[in-house]
Amino acid sequence: MEIKSLCTIPNDVVMKLYHKYWIIITLFISLPSFGFEGNDKSNKKEKPLVVFVTGDHEYSGENTLPIVAQELEKAYNIRAVVLKSSPNQNSEKNIPGLEILKEADLAVFYLRWRQLPADQLAMIEDYLKTGKPVMGFRTSTHAFNFPKGHTDERWNAFGEFALNAPPGWGGAHKHTHYGHESSTDVYLAPGQAKHPVLTGVNPSFHVRSWLYHVLPNYPKESSQVLLMGKAVDPNRAAVDNPIAWTGTNGYGARIFMTTMGHPEDFRVESFQRLVINAIHWELGLKVPKKWKGVMDIQVPYRGMVK
Numbered sequence: 594m595e596i597k598s599l600c601t602i603p604n605d606v607v608m609k610l611y612h613k614y615w616i617i618i619t620l621f622i623s624l625p626s627f628g629f630e631g632n633d634k635s636n637k638k639e640k641p642l643v644v645f646v647t648g649d650h651e652y653s654g655e656n657t658l659p660i661v662a663q664e665l666e667k668a669y670n671i672r673a674v675v676l677k678s679s680p681n682q683n684s685e686k687n688i689p690g691l692e693i694l695k696e697a698d699l700a701v702f703y704l705r706w707r708q709l710p711a712d713q714l715a716m717i718e719d720y721l722k723t724g725k726p727v728m729g730f731r732t733s734t735h736a737f738n739f740p741k742g743h744t745d746e747r748w749n750a751f752g753e754f755a756l757n758a759p760p761g762w763g764g765a766h767k768h769t770h771y772g773h774e775s776s777t778d779v780y781l782a783p784g785q786a787k788h789p790v791l792t793g794v795n796p797s798f799h800v801r802s803w804l805y806h807v808l809p810n811y812p813k814e815s816s817q818v819l820l821m822g823k824a825v826d827p828n829r830a831a832v833d834n835p836i837a838w839t840g841t842n843g844y845g846a847r848i849f850m851t852t853m854g855h856p857e858d859f860r861v862e863s864f865q866r867l868v869i870n871a872i873h874w875e876l877g878l879k880v881p882k883k884w885k886g887v888m889d890i891q892v893p894y895r896g897m898v899k
Contacts, residue, residue, distance in 0.1 A: 640672045641698040641876045646717075648678030648688055649732050654703030655682055656892045657859045661868060668885040669869070671876070678707070683898075685709075685738075691716040698725065699875050702755070703854065705732035708739055714748060726847040726875035727755050731802065731854030735762040756850040757813040757840045768807060772828030775803045777853075779836055779863075782818040789880040790819060790839065790849065790870045794863045799825075801857035801894075808834050812850065816840030820867075822852075837867065839874075849875055859890040 645662055647655040655677045662673035674693050678684045685708045694700055700720050709717075721727065729736075734752035738761075739745050750760035759768035780797045804824040812818065812835055822836035837851040849871040858864045865888055873880045 642672045643699045644697040645675040645701045647703045649705035653856050653892050653895050660890050664888050694720040701728040702733045703730040704736035706738035721844050724845045729756040729850045734758040754843045757816045759811045770803045770805050771824040771831050775827045776801050776825045777804045777822040782821050785819050790874050792880045793866045798863040802853045802855040805852035812838045856892040856894050862887050
């Protein structure tokens, strides 16, 4: 077979070949790179950011949640920032650093009876208005406690508009508990065994938290109760109450709320799994089937300390 040199090919054919392969080469080098780390950093998805906002007089959320945050960073590829009341847990009027909520993918609140200034409330409200997910622990049902007639009194209902919980302590809805000497047996709500937030959570377990009474009006109708609680040694006649729920709040955001949160609860493996699962679920991530192991959370109950 005779092989012709390029010089023997007519000029018009050469030009056609030149243009054909020039186009192919140009397209090849112009295509974005896929699947090669380092070629295009903009294609790498940033880790989600969870911001914990803490400030309660009694339950040491500012000590338990940093351990959870550290575990998220170390074991679950999730960034975490913990904000604390300043200068201490009893400081009701200052939580520095709330600006970071602008970057948050999930805001987690463990608050009790705060009276934050208007500029700090505005940063929380700006986050809520984005419709991004919200998570709350225990006393976040009564996160704020402004005097009657105060400009920001509406924030006393934070539990309701952010977490589908009662709008503050006591009041017309009789939000209360069954005594500090009691504790709670936790069990699955009917039909919820396959909910992703309950992956690996025992169908029944015990926590030190004394049961909060939220019925009959809460959680709100846009909620799905996952866990129920039965008061153990209550100080009066008790009824079983929802103790953890998901739902959609008034801003259209996905929420998870639990009225558990006593520091001794954080030692219970099923409670730890519930929290880690809920964070993943709220972020829209797949709940990890493989448990990374129990966190060592040995924070004592502080109670009310001046």
